[in-house]
Amino acid sequence: MTMKALTAVAAVMAAMSIPAMSIPAIAQDNKAEVIHWWTSGGESAAVKVFADQFGKAGGAWVDSAVAGGVNARTAAINRTIAGNPPAAMQFNTGKQFDELVEGGLLTDIDAVATANNWKANLPQALIDATTRQGKMFAAPVNIHGQNWLFYNKELLAKVGAKEPRNWDEAIEALDKIKASGAIPLAFSGAKNWERLLFNAVLVDKGGPAIWSAFWAKRDPAVLKSPELRKAADTYKKLKDYTDPGASSRVWNDATGLVIQGKAGMQIMGDWAKGEFSAAGKAPEKDYGCVILASGSHGFIFGGDVFAFPKLKDANAAKAQALLAKTMLDPAAQIEFSLKKGSLPARLDVDASRLDACAQKGMKYVLDKNQQLPSDVMLAPPAVWGAIEDVISQFWNTAMTSEQFIDKLAVAFKQNQ
Amino acid sequence: MASPRMSSRASAYSALLPAFIVLAVVYIGSTVWTMWMSLTGSRMLPNNNFVGLRNYEILFSNDRWITSVHNLAFFGVLFVAISLALGFLLAVAIDQKVRSEDSWRSVYLYPYSMSFVVTGLVWQWLLNPTLGIQKLVRDMGFETFTFDWIAHAETVLYCLVIAGVWHAAGLVMAIMLAGLRGVDEDIWKAARVDGLPTWRVYASVVTPMLGASFATAGVLLSTSVVRLYDLSVAMTRGGPGIASEVPAKFVMDHLFERANISLATAAATSMLITVIAVVAPYMYWRTRVAARGRA
Incomplete structure (x- = not known):
């Protein structure tokens, strides 16, 4: 049980770092709490890109970093089931949020996706991986080559x-x-x-x-x-x-x-x-x-996505849409990728600033036959x-x- | 006229009520819910789709679960036996009126103040063939020295036993020492008069008198065997392969990372039933003995 205690301590410590990361609450209406597990040096620098961009767009990012993917997902899922969900929660690209969709706990972001033309600019595999029942239920933010x-x-x-x-x-x-x-x-x-x-x-x-x-x-x-x-x-x-x-x-x-x-x-x-x-x-x-x-x-390739639980507050839903839009903004995508070491999920970004290996990776991502x-x-x-x-x-x-x-x-x- | 007695009984019950509710809801309620979950098809989220004993079928044809159970039995027997033996010998050694007894006692008891996580990490480094004891001895000039038990599936369990014993032997020592100090001086005097050698007194006279100490230490050690989790996680992450997996880790992994609530709860229920199967006859025997004592 000591392991659990450690996890709890990590969670508390992560929660205590909120004031340092969050943007002064200029726009209370657009406050969005985000649960993620990006806690290492490069990762938190990367996630700060999203937080800053969201702040510039008029939102207020409330950071809830939980160390360790399993712990972060467990915390987010438990809160969602208990009726106190965050505005956004991180998952690995894949089937981790399937049951939340089936249970009607997530809100679809198909409108945001259509308005920002995601479907033409994301690799098909990522669209497939985030689409359930014909609608997009998560925003894929990056691609990690695994082999x-x-x-x-x-x-x-x-x-x-x-x-x-x-x-x-x-x-x-x-x-x-x-x-x-x-x-x-x-x-x-x-x-x-x-x-x-x-x-x-x-x-x-x-x-x-x-x-x-x-x-x-x-x-x-x-x-x-x-x-x-x-x-x-x-x-x-x-x-x-x-x-x-x-x-x-x-x-x-x-x-x-x-x-x-x-x-x-x-x-x-x-x-x-x-x-x-x-x-x-x-x-x-x-x-x-x-x-x-x-x-x-x-x-x-795999990667990370953010899913958006259903919230009662209409303003909060607006903040979620803004958050999703911000995360897949081409400029934010490239900045994030540079810090994280991943590839951008969007294909219409300027890849010239990526490092030599990432540029190799982009070639694979752009070729549909290569995408596994x-x-x-x-x-x-x-x-x-x-x-x-x-x-x-x-x-x-x-x-x-x-x-x-x-x-x-x-x-x-x-x-x- | 019985009212004062009645009211005192009623107030006693009302004082116990909150504790009773907690017991009923938290322990019994959760246990029943866990058992029910193990009969459903729940994956990431709990649901009530009854599937009968299918999860148990899967569980008992699952190599990792079978290995986990074997590992727990193997670890449990070695860990309890060696900890008891070593703790007893340490207590006897300290009982010889050694100098600076307090310091020795602290030294031996010290590992117990550490969590299993810290213990596991320390021993992981010590036993790592490229960092720890093997490298140290090789650097001293013994080029062929090999001590890489932790890297092999066949031997990794002994590593867990080593770390576990290191952690727990001090506690056993403290309990045994208290027991030894409770042995009447007159017994020693009588033994000396009879000319018995010291080891013989320990073996044939003192040890049987320490039954209660052995039982206490044994129960404490056994509980840490059943909930063995952190040592395996911190030291070997269940590896190499599945060679040092334990049931509690199986439950935790399947509950969260594997998002397989029904299989996890089936495993948890199996653990509970096993523990009850061991404890129930013992409790029955105890009540029989107690009843006979009263008669």
């Missing part, structure tokens, strides 16, 4: 490896790094990162068709496909390229190993760029970034959670690929 390979350019040059384009080439490079004595693959052992790595392999070996059959349809036939078998074998093989310290390492320490040249490469979402920047490393100069895809298709919605966009939490447990067992035990596939079949069946 980036980050590598130390100096180390790869030293061992004589070039930038890999797919996992076969990556394994050649890993072998060379291993021979040099460095840690080939920097890894952090937690279930979500084990799933993330599996996904990166699955996209390369399976391509978009297998990806969608696996995560969206959870079609048992996909488990018999040779592509999945290949993905499983490759994934398991990667374990040999990690070090014993990986199991209790956190992800940013793993990035640190790549930065210091102690490890060659890491698979991580684009949020890892923040670590490189903080260490003074430049993209495509000190470190490289690449998406591994044999078929040249497959940029897994992330696992959490395709499957509800209960389902991806059950599959994650199986992946994690496979990674950490002597389980064979056959046993892995059998267990996946059980997880698929139980969660149909």
Whole structure:
């Protein structure tokens, strides 16, 4: 229970930081309380962009930051059910707010979307991910690429490896790094990162068709496909390229190993760029970034959205509409992305100010064929959670690929 | 004429009423609601769609749950046994009229003042092969020294036991020491007259007299086994894989992150039933003993 106490303390501390962040209440009518979990340095700088823009547009942002995504969502959902909802609440792009829509607790923002021409300027996958019953119920604010390979350019040059384009080439490079004595693959052992790595392999070996059959349809036939078998074998093989310290390492320490040249490469979402920047490393100069895809298709992307609970007060509803409009304003989008390290959700923004890796990412986002919605966009939490447990067992035990596939079949069946 | 007695009884009941309402609503009410939820199809939000025992079917064919239950049994037996044994030995050591006894007592009791979260983090660092004990010994020149239990699914549970015992042994020591101090001096004198060696007195005479202390310590340790959660979260996050998952963590993860209320409540209900199955016969036995004592 101590963990809960810690969480409570964090929540109280976050709540106490409200006065520092909020704009003086010039317009009481347009006051909007926002629950989110962006608490780290770069994240809170990014969210301040939204707060400032909202203030300029005549709103008053009331900041309720809760450390940790699960805690923030739990707090927001509990308040919504209890009848005291915030004006806006953060979710990961995906199915986390489905039941709130079904329960009639969220207000749709279709009018705002139409008035500001969102549907022409957002990637289709994001529109799909936020549309329920034909209406948009959330504002997608950013895109995070999840299957980036980050590598130390100096180390790869030293061992004589070039930038890999797919996992076969990556394994050649890993072998060379291993021979040099460095840690080939920097890894952090937690279930979500084990799933993330599996996904990166699955996209390369399976391509978009297998990806969608696996995560969206959870079609048992996909488990018999040779592509999945290949993905499983490759994934398991990667374990040999990690070090014993990986199991209790956190992800940013793993990035640190790549930065210091102690490890060659890491698979991580684009949020890892923040670590490189903080260490003074430049993209495509000190470190490289690449998406591994044999078929040249497959940029897994997720992100964050804000949903707007139904409020009784008509003024509050106006503030919500203004907030949604502000968040997807092209200028706010680009400023936010620069601070957060993510890609803007809007496609009609000036991408020239983004860093080299983000510009690579924008190319993927603009190409419709590359867009693969992330696992959490395709499957509800209960389902991806059950599959994650199986992946994690496979990674950490002597389980064979056959046993892995059998267990996946059980997880698929139980969660149909 | 019975009115004074009646009114005192009535006032006693009325004083107890708030506590009784809290008990009924908070404990019993929540427990019943939890049990009901486990029979529904609730995912993120509670609903009342009855699905029978389906959640229990899923639960007991779920590898992670089965592993969690096994882990709890394994951890519980080792943790309680080693903590009791080590705590008792520490108490005996301190009982030898050692110098600066107070300081020793504080030193041994100190870990107990820390939360399981802090304990878990400290031991996570110590046991991490690239940061902790293994690296220290290797840096001292023993290049082949290996102590990476925490990185392997087969051995990670021992790491939890080590940290748990480190945390709890001091408490057991304090309880045992109080028990030892309660042993009559005359027994020691009598034993000395009979020429018994000290270890023999501890083993055959004193230990059986400490039954109450062992029971107290055992109950305290057992409760921390059932609610084991923070140690696993802070130390291993349930990993590697699912190797150090515990039932309480299963419930918490499914209740919130996994948004699967029905499966979480099925797991919680299963835990409750298990605890009742263990405690009920014991309570029954206690009441029988008490009744016999009165007769």
